[in-house]
Amino acid sequence: MCGIAGIFHTEGLKPVDPDRVRRMCDAIAHRGPDGEGVWTAPGVGLGHRRLSIIDLAGSPQPMASAEGDVMIVFNGEIYNFKDLRRELQALGAQFRTDGDTEVILQAWRHWGIDCLPRLNGMFAFALYDLRQRTLLMVRDRLGVKPLFTARLPDGSVIFGSELKALLAHPSLRREVDPLAVEDYLAWGYVPDHRSILKGVEKLAAGHYQLLRHDAPPAAPVQWWDVSFADRARGNADDLGAHLLHHMREGVTSRMMADVPLGAFLSGGVDSSSVVALMAEASSNPVKTCSIGFDVSALDETAYADRIAEQFGTQHWKRTVSSDDFMLVDKLVGMFDEPFADASALPTFRVCELARQHVTVALSGDGADEAFAGYRRQTFQHREDQARSMLPAALRGPLFGTLGRIWPKADWAPRPLRAKTTLLSLAGAGEEGYARALAATSPELREALYSQDFKRLRGDYRAEQPLVDLMRNAPARSGLDRAQYADLKFYMPGDILTKVDRTSMAVSLEAREPLLDHRLVEFGARLPERMRVRGSTGKWIVKQTMRRYLPEDVLFRPKMGFVTPIAQWLRGPLAGAARGLAVDGVLARTGWFDAARIDAMAQAHIAGRADHSRLLWQLLMLGKSLDLLA
Structure with missing residues (x-):
């Protein structure tokens, strides 16, 4: 690298x-x-x-x-x-x-x-x-x-x-x-x-x-694109055998190195699958690294420990403290552009740990995009089925009106966020998926911007490129289009940017075997029932890996790296949250409604609401603008 x-x-x-x-x-x-x-x-x-x-x-x-x-x-x-x-x-x-x-x-x-x-x-x-x-x-x-x-x-x-x-x-x-x-x-x-x-x-x-x-x-x-326009034929056993072949090729091809090599191990399906296939292909113990949290509700190391023991890996782990907010300025320097995915902090920490032992680390990134592993993709699949039952002329007025009057509940799991679901059902599938993927809604952004910024922005809306991408996708269904958007828009912009910058910051090469293009192309041809069944995404991957991994690893709810930014913004970063609207480079731009941001910061600090995601975004934006000035 x-x-x-x-x-x-x-x-x-x-x-x-x-x-x-x-x-x-x-x-x-x-x-x-x-x-x-x-x-x-x-x-x-x-x-x-x-x-x-x-x-x-x-x-x-x-x-x-x-x-x-x-x-x-x-x-x-x-x-x-x-x-x-x-x-x-x-x-x-x-x-x-x-x-x-x-x-x-x-x-x-x-x-x-x-x-x-x-x-x-x-x-x-x-x-x-x-x-x-x-x-x-x-x-x-x-x-x-x-x-x-x-x-x-x-x-x-x-x-x-x-x-x-x-x-x-x-x-x-x-x-x-x-x-x-x-x-x-x-x-x-x-x-x-x-x-x-x-x-x-x-x-x-x-x-x-x-x-x-x-x-x-x-x-x-x-020079390359992935197509969801065709469907592979075969039963689950046949397609599962092809899938396993492609996964093995993706993993073994990326084990080539003249320097020490290992893997990130979170204890989830994807990283555990990579470690299992590495162990199968290697005559020596696989080197694995995990990050835990000192907040038990966020900690997954028990699952990583089980996989490490099952496959006899040489395993290292480190606990990330809840006061790791001190990394914020270092992160800003890594990314140059503003980047608000808070999982970048633990990702950087696991890269730091890995670099102490290896020069190359394999990750499990890419399987969720390629095989429909995100909950938002399964929701999109269901919502598309609901949309097909009602004409747009009825859906728009009915669900749009209900969505506008429904109380906001961003703190709740998505199935309970009726406002988001109703507004999504009111529009086309592409517009609904843009809402599902967005960190802030168009209504919230409109309320945050000053009149001066609205003039600078003109009639451009961030959702439109994603909507256009989905509408022009080589795809058959709403699920296809959602996965296409994740592979072409979300993954390079967020996931791969995060892994590249945090790994390269410590001179570590990260490799993504589940993004082997032959595996991705195979996943795009799978029938929908092989990707999503009921509320289970990544269905065929989980069925195929049953021979390697325990059931509670395969079918437990997806967690991912979670960072306690809500607590930080009520504690050690509360001063920074209060200052967003009144001082610093962000306030001097004149782009935002200072009174509204101040009110949101005060409500969050007092515990009356959870505005942590937006406040974190604004904090990272301000620090990035300061760096670029």
């Missing part, structure tokens, strides 16, 4: 200052403490920071092809590189190293852009072809690895693995995009179709962009 950065001139072959590229790389040195390198030529500069995982001494970057006509900086892993290497050698390719980076170079030389579907892995890379004088920037299918880009006033394009690499360039403007603030308030993160700064973009998952010196930047091109 590594960090990359670079500069490319689209208006001529102006020289690139290598020190400028080096400073961009230095800003992301945590991603690659084992090596560094910069290469420049007229009109282009590439920089790299290396975390050595494979071919530890033999694959420095930037790397040139054996022929000297192609250069690359690469972040990630190609899990099938040995197979590709043999295929390329049969075509006459020459190799000087034993790693995967050189395989990409030769794959480009022999197959051009058609090499991308052949790569099985997680990656973001920039490849400069000296023959064609073009720069190719690529991001992996599902967006495991990030890539930020920006066009500067002088016509150059800069890029980097994190926003902080771009911020190291003195010509980058630091103007906050108000539409990104609307997005952030809606979702709790800035999704991949936008950046917190105007002019900065994120290359979308499964896309590439080709730049030339004598032309403005071409639009990114999608």
